[in-house]
Amino acid sequence: MSFRSALSHVLSSTIEPSAxxxxxxxxxxxxxxxALGEAGLLGLTVATDLGGGGLGLTEAAEVVTDVSRACPATGAVVRSHYAAVAFIEAYGSHWMRRKVAVGLHLGTLALTDADDAGTPGAAPSPTGSTATRTGDVVALRGRKRDVVGAGEADSYIWSSPPAHGGKGPSLWLVPADAPGLFVPARPSGDGPRGSGTSTVYADPVLLPAGALLERDGEADGLLSTVRAWLADVHRGGRIAHRGARGPRTRLTARPGPR
Structure with missing residues (x-):
């Protein structure tokens, strides 16, 4: 079954009736x-050898657009999930990628500091989130606003200044059950009603240093491209990323074994 056929079935059987x-x-x-996970659509952009769809963010944008028309809340959740999966697929572990591929893991983004005046997805404020490394443990502190699926997602892509030098941001894979992660009982964000959009707190969140995605302070490349994709999908358009693999929209090229 093609992803479009699978999507059509989920839309008519589950998303539209409950919207x-x-x-x-x-x-x-x-x-x-x-239902999206069971239909293989949450794993649309994960490599086929792990059970995913092996497609790119062009196809993901199509799914987001169609889902958003039927249910804005579900569309917002899927949009953030695909953006988070771009990082997981590029830098995450084999085990985590497999969980996403089979529809058993929902990701989301925690990129915008609560004291930032910019738009969601903007670069982290230098006076906001912090990352402090002591040995093999990293303490993340800060507040992230407009996090879609807060308290519902299985993991968060969390941005911070680098723990040790560097000019660019660092990204961390924060599991939902990480000690010190706090989500208010009442959502407080600008997302569609029902999307669980809220502020998420790290006070602090303690993580192993291995939760770092990419190298410390060097996440600008993929982060910039994903932000462009998010903005484009928000406008209802499509983005064609021309990277190392040519014109196909693939933001999930892996940098090699971790």
Whole structure:
């Protein structure tokens, strides 16, 4: 079955029938997310050898657009998930990528510091989030606003200044059950009603140093491209990224064994 056929089935059987209630009650669309996972759509951009769809963010944008038309909340969740998966697929472990591929892991983004005046996805404020490394443990502190699926996602892509030097941001894979991660009971964000958009707190979050994605302070490249994709999908368009693999929209080229 093609991803378009799978999407059409999930839209008609699950997302469309529950969209009105999701918006009216502000209830997270868990059934819709589960159905997308079971149909292979949460793993659309993961490599085929892990059970994923092996497609790129061009196809992901198509899914987001169609889902958003039916249910804005579910569309926002899937949009953030695909953006998070771009980082997981590029830099994450084989085990984590496999979980995403089979639809058992929902990711999201925690990129914008609560005291930033810019748009969601902007570079982290130098006076906001911090990362302090002591031996093999990193302490993340800060508040991230407009996090879609806060308290519902299985992991967060968290941005911070580098723990040790460097000019660019660092990105961390923060599991939802990480000690010190706090999500308010009531969502407080600008996302569609039901999307679980809220501020997420790290006070602090303690992680192994291996939770770092890419090298410390060197996440600008993929981060910039994903932000461009997010902005383009938000406008309802498509982005064609021309990278090392040529014109195909693939943001998931792996840098080699970790």
């Amino acid at each position: 009105e209630e999701t918006g009216a009650r502000g209830r997270f669309p868990r059934a819709s997310v589960t």
